[in-house]
Amino acid sequence: MKKGVAYSTLVILALVGILLVSVWSYSQLATGSRFGATITQRQKEDISISNLELAKQFMTQNLKFSSSSASVDIAANGGTQVPKTYWYCDDAPTPPELNEVHFALSNTTRNYLGAYISTLSESELKNLGVSVSPYNCIGIADPGRDNCLKKDTSNCESFTSSAMQGGLIEVSTPTYVSYSGDLAADVATDRFFNFYYKLYKDTKESGLTRSIATGLRDSCDTTNTAAQRLQFALEKACDHYEALFEEPDGKKYVTCEFEILCTDTVNPTACTNVDCERPELTQALCWKSSSAAKINVDLSALNKVFDSIGGKVVRAQASFAGIEIIFHLTDTKYKVSSAKGPVDLIWNLYAVIDVANQECRPINS
Amino acid sequence: MIDNINNRRSRKKAVVFETMSFLILSIAIIGVIIMLRVYLVGGAGRSFGLVVERHVEEGVYAGANSVLYATEERSGKTMLELIGIAAYVGNDTVDFGPVVGKINVQKELEWRFDKIYGKGKWYLHVPQPDIQPEIQIVFVVDTSTSLCDDVEEMAKNLPFLIEDLRQTRKVTATIYLLLGGANCCKLGTHEDLGPIACSRFPEKEYLHCVGLTASVCPGFGSGGQRDEDWGNGIACAAKGGPKEGWEDFSIKVGIPLSDELPQGSECLGGNTCCADSPSSYAAQHIALQNGINASLKNNLIVFPMRANPCGTVCSLYAGGQTIERYTDLQCNCGNLLTQYMNEIADATGGKMFNLKNPTDVVNAVKDVITSVTPKRKPELVAGTQPPVRVDIRTVTTPVPVSLAGVYTTAYIYQWS
Numbered sequence: 001m002k003k004g005v006a007y008s009t010l011v012i013l014a015l016v017g018i019l020l021v022s023v024w025s026y027s028q029l030a031t032g033s034r035f036g037a038t039i040t041q042r043q044k045e046d047i048s049i050s051n052l053e054l055a056k057q058f059m060t061q062n063l064k065f066s067s068s069s070a071s072v073d074i075a076a077n078g079g080t081q082v083p084k085t086y087w088y089c090d091d092a093p094t095p096p097e098l099n100e101v102h103f104a105l106s107n108t109t110r111n112y113l114g115a116y117i118s119t120l121s122e123s124e125l126k127n128l129g130v131s132v133s134p135y136n137c138i139g140i141a142d143p144g145r146d147n148c149l150k151k152d153t154s155n156c157e158s159f160t161s162s163a164m165q166g167g168l169i170e171v172s173t174p175t176y177v178s179y180s181g182d183l184a185a186d187v188a189t190d191r192f193f194n195f196y197y198k199l200y201k202d203t204k205e206s207g208l209t210r211s212i213a214t215g216l217r218d219s220c221d222t223t224n225t226a227a228q229r230l231q232f233a234l235e236k237a238c239d240h241y242e243a244l245f246e247e248p249d250g251k252k253y254v255t256c257e258f259e260i261l262c263t264d265t266v267n268p269t270a271c272t273n274v275d276c277e278r279p280e281l282t283q284a285l286c287w288k289s290s291s292a293a294k295i296n297v298d299l300s301a302l303n304k305v306f307d308s309i310g311g312k313v314v315r316a317q318a319s320f321a322g323i324e325i326i327f328h329l330t331d332t333k334y335k336v337s338s339a340k341g342p343v344d345l346i347w348n349l350y351a352v353i354d355v356a357n358q359e360c361r362p363i364n365s
Numbered sequence: 366m367i368d369n370i371n372n373r374r375s376r377k378k379a380v381v382f383e384t385m386s387f388l389i390l391s392i393a394i395i396g397v398i399i400m401l402r403v404y405l406v407g408g409a410g411r412s413f414g415l416v417v418e419r420h421v422e423e424g425v426y427a428g429a430n431s432v433l434y435a436t437e438e439r440s441g442k443t444m445l446e447l448i449g450i451a452a453y454v455g456n457d458t459v460d461f462g463p464v465v466g467k468i469n470v471q472k473e474l475e476w477r478f479d480k481i482y483g484k485g486k487w488y489l490h491v492p493q494p495d496i497q498p499e500i501q502i503v504f505v506v507d508t509s510t511s512l513c514d515d516v517e518e519m520a521k522n523l524p525f526l527i528e529d530l531r532q533t534r535k536v537t538a539t540i541y542l543l544l545g546g547a548n549c550c551k552l553g554t555h556e557d558l559g560p561i562a563c564s565r566f567p568e569k570e571y572l573h574c575v576g577l578t579a580s581v582c583p584g585f586g587s588g589g590q591r592d593e594d595w596g597n598g599i600a601c602a603a604k605g606g607p608k609e610g611w612e613d614f615s616i617k618v619g620i621p622l623s624d625e626l627p628q629g630s631e632c633l634g635g636n637t638c639c640a641d642s643p644s645s646y647a648a649q650h651i652a653l654q655n656g657i658n659a660s661l662k663n664n665l666i667v668f669p670m671r672a673n674p675c676g677t678v679c680s681l682y683a684g685g686q687t688i689e690r691y692t693d694l695q696c697n698c699g700n701l702l703t704q705y706m707n708e709i710a711d712a713t714g715g716k717m718f719n720l721k722n723p724t725d726v727v728n729a730v731k732d733v734i735t736s737v738t739p740k741r742k743p744e745l746v747a748g749t750q751p752p753v754r755v756d757i758r759t760v761t762t763p764v765p766v767s768l769a770g771v772y773t774t775a776y777i778y779q780w781s
Contacts, residue, residue, distance in 0.1 A: 008385075010386070015389065026400075026404075058763055058765060065767045115770040118770065122772060123772035124762070335459075335465075339769060342454070342461060
């Protein structure tokens with residue numbers, strides 16, 4: 001009997017032991033299982049941060065399309081937001097300065113980006129709980145004069161656009177996360193600044209008026225009428241522009257056409273009496289001291305070139321004709337994304353010139 | 366004796382207790398093992414399965430991202446950007462100019478996703494927004510007497526037609542009237558209906574009328590009969606464009622409306638039909654060729670409309686003289702005109718319309734609009750259609766289109 005009771009006691013003790021071990025094991029294994037459950041469930045923060053990253057990529061792409069479209073619009077205007085930007089006004093070279101071009105590109109990009117942001121609710125992003133507030137400033141960084149003035153354009157076929165100031169990307173569900181930093185996009189392949197720098201330098205060197213003068217001299221043939229000579233000279237000017245953008249291997253991707261808005265050989269002032277001056281840009285660029293401000297290009301050296309060839313205006317002896325003209329320079333090398341689909345980049349150069357008469361000497365002299 | 370009996374009972378009891386104890390102990394141990402198996406090991410197994418699935422999902426998500434944000438080497442653009450551009454163009458293939466060339470976005474996506482997910486294990490579709498380019502129409506209208514009824518009909522209905530078309534898309538029209546402008550009158554009563562002139566067409570934001578004078582088109586109008594010279598007229602219109610100018614990405618349509626050959630059907634100065642060969646009518650063919658060349662240069666698609674020339678016309682001449690006459694020359698000499706109109710239509714990708722009645726102009730213009738409307742693909746599709754009864758993982762990504770403010774969505778499906 002005593003033995004039986006002792007066995008029973010042992011069993012009870014064993015049961016208690018088993019119970020304790022079971023509880024301990026359960027707690028240990030359940031802890032692991034809870035961790036398992038945790039790692040299998042995607043954390044709410046993960047989802048929100050992932051959506052935030054998606055929204056950043058999405059907005060960066062919007063910025064890229066906006067800048068690309070803006071470059072097409074500004075090039076069509078001739079480099080500024082003024083619909084007709086005169087590069088020659090009353091014979092004087094008046095190309096837009098770099099800050100005017102940057103200002104125009106920045107403003108127009110901001111407008112396009114604003115359009116994207118305003119319709120964000122129509123995109124899938126809305127379902128992901130994403131909202132974006134507008135950016136107040138778009139910074140533009142171009143490859144710089146040194147890269148863009150080279151004959152080989154490979155280092156000047158893009159520019160950087162940065163959205164900054166005020167833009168806030170927020171994700172509200174499942175948890176709130178936000179991003180208030182800048183966005184930057186590399187706008188490639190777009191030769192906007194390659195054209196600008198080369199045309200600026202050429203204009204400061206009076207490339208157009210010189211090539212027209214050369215054309216007039218080359219057409220000194222008594223059988224040519226004044227209109228024919230002018231036509232010939234303008235075609236020469238177009239050849240000059242096409243040669244300006246010739247590739248190192250001799251290929252030409254830029255075509256030039258001109259459109260005469262007004263021409264008068266009898267009364268030149270009838271066509272040169274055009275309000276071709278631009279108001280001075282008084283507004284400062286919004287990103288000078290900000291993250292994209294790596295543009296501090298000194299073009300003053302080019303002014304010296306212009307000054308050295310005879311001052312502000314090259315006046316000739318007598319007037320041959322007064323003309324108001326547009327040169328359409330079309331870059332067929334790449335198609336640029338725009339509000340009208342992928343298009344050739346077209347720079348329109350407006351000019352008002354009092355074409356100087358060129359003396360025709362007898363052939364045998 | 367009694368002690369022996371008690372001892373035996375105690376031993377029996379002890380054996381029973383002992384047996385019971387071990388039985389209970391065994392049951393307890395088995396119970397614990399079963400509990401651990403069911404609740405803990407099973408849970409851990411399920412967790413393991415979920416971890417595996419989570420890894421696969423992350424892999425699919427990462428794979429989609431790696432493809433969409435990969436840069437296409439030739440264009441330097443991300444696949445997401447290319448999808449956005451293709452969605453605007455409405456075609457899988459996008460032309461990026463002579464250096465980059467044409468890029469087939471569908472093919473670029475296919476080889477990339479095949480590498481990531483495996484061939485036949487994925488499917489992508491991107492609905493493309495219905496972006497229609499602007500249609501710019503330039504009419505070049507014969508202003509000779511035989512066109513009086515056609516022009517009247519056109520003036521009456523064209524503004525409404527364009528307005529109607531503009532409910533769904535951007536359409537503009539510029540009417541160029543050839544030099545001349547016959548003075549029309551009503552048959553029988555000889556009521557003065559006025560000349561064929563721009564005053565008949567109300568100027569609207571989307572509808573303009575311009576006389577094709579030498580100032581509008583330098584070089585045009587000097588010498589010869591010009592009121593039927595639609596060949597040179599279409600050349601001027603192609604070059605000069607509509608009043609608002611040619612848009613870069615618009616569909617450019619030219620519609621000459623006439624019942625005679627370019628520069629008139631009066632062959633050799635007499636009222637005779639010319640032989641059905643261009644050489645018999647060299648000047649007229651040169652005018653036609655000018656039209657073809659200018660149209661090709663300016664991407665103008667020409668849809669010539671031959672007005673029905675058979676009928677009686679009434680015209681007023683200076684001094685109050687009224688003439689009613691049957692247009693026999695125009696009626697009988699149509700073969701060469703048809704040939705010339707087909708020639709310019711074929712060369713530019715258009716189509717010739719043979720109008721039976723003046724009222725046919727409106728329907729013909731509607732047909733033109735339909736035929737030039739680009740056939741956009743409703744969606745960009747790549748990969749293999751998902752099989753039934755398989756677990757499909759989905760990634761949904763918003764895609765900006767290269768038109769400010771327009772978006773679409775890329776749906777990517779993957780299965781094992």
